[in-house]
Amino acid sequence: MDTAATGLTFRDATDADVDALVVLIESAYRGDDSRAGWTTEADILEGQRTDLEGVLAVIKSPDSRLLVVERDGQVVACCQLEHRGDHAYFGMFAVSPQLQGGGLGKVIIAEAERAARETWGVGEMHMTVISVRNDLIAWYERRGYRRTGRMTPFPYGDERFGIPQRDDLQFELLVKELA
Numbered sequence: 001m002d003t004a005a006t007g008l009t010f011r012d013a014t015d016a017d018v019d020a021l022v023v024l025i026e027s028a029y030r031g032d033d034s035r036a037g038w039t040t041e042a043d044i045l046e047g048q049r050t051d052l053e054g055v056l057a058v059i060k061s062p063d064s065r066l067l068v069v070e071r072d073g074q075v076v077a078c079c080q081l082e083h084r085g086d087h088a089y090f091g092m093f094a095v096s097p098q099l100q101g102g103g104l105g106k107v108i109i110a111e112a113e114r115a116a117r118e119t120w121g122v123g124e125m126h127m128t129v130i131s132v133r134n135d136l137i138a139w140y141e142r143r144g145y146r147r148t149g150r151m152t153p154f155p156y157g158d159e160r161f162g163i164p165q166r167d168d169l170q171f172e173l174l175v176k177e178l179a
Contacts, residue, residue: 045158061074076104123178151171
């Protein structure tokens with residue numbers, strides 16, 4: 001039995017979840033709290049990862065789902081699924097730093113892929129990852145995602161996405177065929 005999946009519930013986020021989701025996402029990626037997990041971006045970006053408006057926009061979008069993952073009534077993870085024609089986009093993925101490294105992320109991404117196939121009948125999942133995040137990209141590659149070499153620029157100067165600590169940030173598109 002997969003103990004990482006024990007006691008998990010998945011549901012769509014509601015307006016009432018916004019505050020908890022912002023705290024979760026920020027704790028997984030930014031600031032000292034994020035250093036408890038391995039997904040931290042604290043060394044390459046300061047400032048915020050998201051905000052109330054950004055999370056609420058995902059919840060309200062008709063082509064998007066923001067999955068909330070709970071264990072024992074507590075929000076422990078989340079991820080965004082967005083329908084984009086023949087594929088789904090996977091984003092806003094966060095796991096509580098204290099629970100990272102125990103297999104929870106694998107369970108969540110597998111559920112997200114299943115939900116995208118079932119909900120929209122898509123054949124691919126796309127995501128973008130900051131290209132210097134080699135450890136994170138390698139984790140996705142072990143889940144079946146492939147690097148495409150297709151880059152998009154980081155939004156330098158837009159502090160809604162953080163304050164870059166280096167000048168070589170860009171996003172790489174990763175793609176997975178969904179069977």
